[in-house]
Amino acid sequence: MINEEQKDLLKEYMNVFVGKAASLLSEMANQRVLLHVPEVEILSMEDGNDWELPTDRLFKYGHIVSSTMKFGYDFSGRALLIFPASKAKLLVDACLGEFDTRDLQSVCSDLEDTDFDVLKEISNVILNCVIGEFGNMLGVKLEFSLPDVELIFVSEEEQKLYLKNSVHIMIFYTAFTLAETKVDGVIVIALSVNSLNMLISKIDALLGELND
Amino acid sequence: MTSIPIDIFNKLSIGLILVDKKQKIFVWNHWMENKTQLQAESVFGKQFSEVCPKFKELNYKKMIDTVIETGQGRFLSGALHGPFFDYLPSEAALTIQNLQIEQIILEDRELILIQVNDITSQYHTVHQMKSFIKNLEVENEEIRQAESEAREMAIHDELTGLPNRINFINHLKEIVKSQNSRYYNTAVIFLDIDDFKNINDTYGHLVGDTLLKMTAKRLKAAVHSTDFVARLSGDEFTLLLYAISSKDHVTAVANRIMAQFMNPFDINGLKISVTCSFGISMFPFDGTDAVSLLHKADTALYRVKNNKKSGYQFY
Numbered sequence: 001m002i003n004e005e006q007k008d009l010l011k012e013y014m015n016v017f018v019g020k021a022a023s024l025l026s027e028m029a030n031q032r033v034l035l036h037v038p039e040v041e042i043l044s045m046e047d048g049n050d051w052e053l054p055t056d057r058l059f060k061y062g063h064i065v066s067s068t069m070k071f072g073y074d075f076s077g078r079a080l081l082i083f084p085a086s087k088a089k090l091l092v093d094a095c096l097g098e099f100d101t102r103d104l105q106s107v108c109s110d111l112e113d114t115d116f117d118v119l120k121e122i123s124n125v126i127l128n129c130v131i132g133e134f135g136n137m138l139g140v141k142l143e144f145s146l147p148d149v150e151l152i153f154v155s156e157e158e159q160k161l162y163l164k165n166s167v168h169i170m171i172f173y174t175a176f177t178l179a180e181t182k183v184d185g186v187i188v189i190a191l192s193v194n195s196l197n198m199l200i201s202k203i204d205a206l207l208g209e210l211n212d
Numbered sequence: 213m214t215s216i217p218i219d220i221f222n223k224l225s226i227g228l229i230l231v232d233k234k235q236k237i238f239v240w241n242h243w244m245e246n247k248t249q250l251q252a253e254s255v256f257g258k259q260f261s262e263v264c265p266k267f268k269e270l271n272y273k274k275m276i277d278t279v280i281e282t283g284q285g286r287f288l289s290g291a292l293h294g295p296f297f298d299y300l301p302s303e304a305a306l307t308i309q310n311l312q313i314e315q316i317i318l319e320d321r322e323l324i325l326i327q328v329n330d331i332t333s334q335y336h337t338v339h340q341m342k343s344f345i346k347n348l349e350v351e352n353e354e355i356r357q358a359e360s361e362a363r364e365m366a367i368h369d370e371l372t373g374l375p376n377r378i379n380f381i382n383h384l385k386e387i388v389k390s391q392n393s394r395y396y397n398t399a400v401i402f403l404d405i406d407d408f409k410n411i412n413d414t415y416g417h418l419v420g421d422t423l424l425k426m427t428a429k430r431l432k433a434a435v436h437s438t439d440f441v442a443r444l445s446g447d448e449f450t451l452l453l454y455a456i457s458s459k460d461h462v463t464a465v466a467n468r469i470m471a472q473f474m475n476p477f478d479i480n481g482l483k484i485s486v487t488c489s490f491g492i493s494m495f496p497f498d499g500t501d502a503v504s505l506l507h508k509a510d511t512a513l514y515r516v517k518n519n520k521k522s523g524y525q526f527y
Contacts, residue, residue: 028292095292112338114291114331117310121289128284135282146285146312 006203007040010172014038017133018174018187021126028122029094031180038174064154065111067123067147071131074140075198077191079127083119085111085151087183092118094181116149123147130187138202227309227328233280235260235267235324244328247307248297260326264296276313279324285314290331291338297328308335369443371421372428380442380450384502387452388495394455396496399462401451402509403431403469403490406522408447411484422479423486430472435465450506459526462492466524473522487522489513498527 002010015038022033063085070078083091092115111119124147135142172189191199221228222242230239237260240252250263260276261267267276275286290296290308297309312327367379375383387395405411405427412420424447431441431449440452453465469490476485491512499505508527516525 112341113334114289114338117287117289117331118292121287121292124285124287128282128286132282132284141283144284146287146314 002040002200005207006200009203009207010040010199011038013133013137014040014172014174017130018176020133021129021187022176024125024129025122025176025178028125029091029178029181030097031094031178034177034179036175036177038172040172062153063151065119065149065151067119067127067149069123069127069131069147070145072143075135075138075142075191075195077189077195079131080186080188080190081123081126081147082186082188083183087181088119089115090181091122091178091183091185094178094183095122111151116151120147120149123149126187130189134189134199138198140198227326227330229260229326229328231260231276231324231326233322233324235276237263247328247330266293266296276324279313279315280322283315285312287312291335306336307332372425372443374428374449375440375442377442377444380440380444380452381502381506383440383442384452384505388500388502388505397456398495399451399453399456399465400493400495400505400509401453401466401469401490401524402492402506402513403449403451403488404513405447406487406489408486411486415479415482415484419479419482419484423477423484426477426479427488431469434468434472450509456494462494462526466490466492470522470524489516489522490524491516491527492524493527 015035018038019035022035026033065083065085065088067081068078069080070076089111092111095118127147128144131142131144173186175184175186177184218239218241221239224241224243227244227247228239228241229237229244231237237255237258240250240255245251248263255263261273266272275288278284279286288296288311290310295307295309296311297307308331310329310331312329314325314327316323316325367376367382368374369376384400387398405423408420408423411423424443427447427449428441428443431451435441435451435453439454442450444450451469453462456462469488473486473488476483491509491514493499493505493508493512495505498508512525512527516523
């Protein structure tokens with residue numbers, strides 16, 4: 001469905017988009033954000049096969065804070081931002097200027113109401129940026145929902161299922177780490193079949209321009 | 213704007229503001245009126261930044277512009293940004309709101325919907341909880357400190373600061389059990405100050421206590437810094453000399469201890485001359501348990517005392 005050349009270009013774009021989002025997060029949390037190499041996976045629900053998702057690289061099972069945002073019209077899907085719950089508090093504290101290096105020693109997952117508000121804003125800024133960049137690339141106007149933030153427990157068995165529910169056919173993911181707080185986060189973008197086709201057409205056009 | 217269901221807006225239990233693309237207000241619901249004491253008529257046509265001064269700042273202005281340009285909704289957390297609207301002072305010392313800014317299309321017009329959610333009570337509850345936790349941490353630290361001091365006090369003599377009887381006995385028990393070669397050949401010294409009762413009776417307890425403190429210092433000066441000096445009770449002191457190479461080695465230290473008592477003690481100009489006596493037992497030759505080693509050192513001391521002359525004896 002997608003060849004290596006297309007995959008590489010998608011990875012490159014994803015890297016640039018997440019890089020822009022990371023710089024916004026860096027401003028909010030007042031620390032460096034390190035980006036990992038993005039991955040592109042194509043998962044067909046129609047096959048009914050069990051997906052070989054590298055879930056252990058995405059997020060560890062257990063309590064996670066997951067923000068989900070729907071986007072729509074011509075290019076539609078869902079974007080997710082996932083943090084381990086134990087580290088989400090560190091991220092909030094960093095944004096509120098309450099970060100203390102002693103906190104690194106304790107695994108604190110006691111998130112208060114206002115902490116969820118801060119996480120909602122962080123997700124809003126990051127996911128808007130990444131999805132907005134996809135819209136710009138494709139030259140389409142997108143409608144965005146505000147993210148829903150949930151603290152959920154995902155068991156080892158449910159780990160794949162959790163993503164499956166959010167995924168239509170294609171998944172891009174990328175991971176990043178906040179340098180000082182060692183907070184790892186994952187951005188996952190899931191697209192519908194039509195949106196995937198639109199994206200592949202655009203990628204082909206871009207590759208054509210590059211090859212000309 | 214007749215089609216805008218103003219009545220519905222007014223029934224909402226959150227703040228609702230509608231502004232046009234130029235950010236001019238034309239809907240300000242009852243909730244906003246009640247909270248800010250600003251009547252709708254007084255804010256109509258005003259720029260949003262006039263009622264919410266934070267939005268005069270460039271980065272906030274840009275947020276609304278981005279919503280207009282891209283259609284991307286924006287959520288602003290009060291916990292992160294602080295208050296957006298200054299309510300009347302009687303309402304609360306500090307009020308905090310979350311804002312949700314989204315684009316809507318109404319009668320073919322692109323408008324900006326601003327929802328205001330008051331989170332003052334949650335915010336204050338969270339802050340109270342945070343300061344409560346901080347206070348608990350401070351108290352916990354104080355308790356830990358006090359426990360640590362209490363532990364130290366329980367095993368040290370308050371007057372001289374030396375390890376006390378419990379500490380000494382426990383230490384000696386560890387030595388006899390230890391496989392560490394450093395403790396093999398340890399001398400146990402049991403010492404008391406000759407006629408100390410007379411010092412107390414003649415000069416008073418205050419002088420007696422000062423003399424004991426000075427004795428502790430002199431004993432420590434006579435031995436190696438890694439050796440062990442303790443105060444058992446009253447004028448009784450015990451010492452442990454480690455890694456003894458020969459009897460001569462112990463004799464040399466014993467003579468240094470005696471030498472410490474050659475010069476009189478100067479207590480506030482009062483010169484007091486005292487002597488000491490002590491008995492010495494050797495681990496493992498004289499015993500392999502703490503009680504018998506201490507007992508044998510005490511027996512040797514008793515023999516010195518019976519001679520009515522200061523000095524020392526081996527068991």
